[in-house]
Amino acid sequence: MFDKTKPPRVFSAKAPSEEFNTAVEMFFCHGSSRGYCDACGREYINIDGGGWDFEDNEVEEFRENMVKHPEWYIETDYTISVADNIMGRETVVGCKCNWLRKFEDVAWRYRSLVFNYVERRVKDELRKATQNQEAVDSAREFMEK
Numbered sequence: 001m002f003d004k005t006k007p008p009r010v011f012s013a014k015a016p017s018e019e020f021n022t023a024v025e026m027f028f029c030h031g032s033s034r035g036y037c038d039a040c041g042r043e044y045i046n047i048d049g050g051g052w053d054f055e056d057n058e059v060e061e062f063r064e065n066m067v068k069h070p071e072w073y074i075e076t077d078y079t080i081s082v083a084d085n086i087m088g089r090e091t092v093v094g095c096k097c098n099w100l101r102k103f104e105d106v107a108w109r110y111r112s113l114v115f116n117y118v119e120r121r122v123k124d125e126l127r128k129a130t131q132n133q134e135a136v137d138s139a140r141e142f143m144e145k
């Protein structure tokens, strides 16, 4: 899928902000010894950090790939935060491609729209819940007569 004879893609010169990375880690991620960025194709491994179980030859194969394609295969000294599905893609927080920056820019650009939508949606859900509660109260009142 990715031509590893060429340099991997970079989507933004700017990395995502620390605040955005933290938010993504809180809501979309799990920690792992391996991470794959579906946006750019880079692969990450944390060999010594977490007492991880690797398949036979997994580490050796990764190290061979690191020698052959150092821009594509990257070893970390920290647990890798893998976001399973952001806009349809698995990605790694902190990936050198900065694909998450594009997501952050969209989220920030449309924040007023999102806040407005959330406010309207919450009010609508509250209205429906109130109607349901009134129906329950009415039924209870009828049963108690």
Ligand SMILES: [Zn+2]
Pocket (backbone or CB within 6 Å): 037, 038, 039, 040, 041, 042, 092, 095, 096, 097, 098, 099
């Ligand atoms: Zn990437």
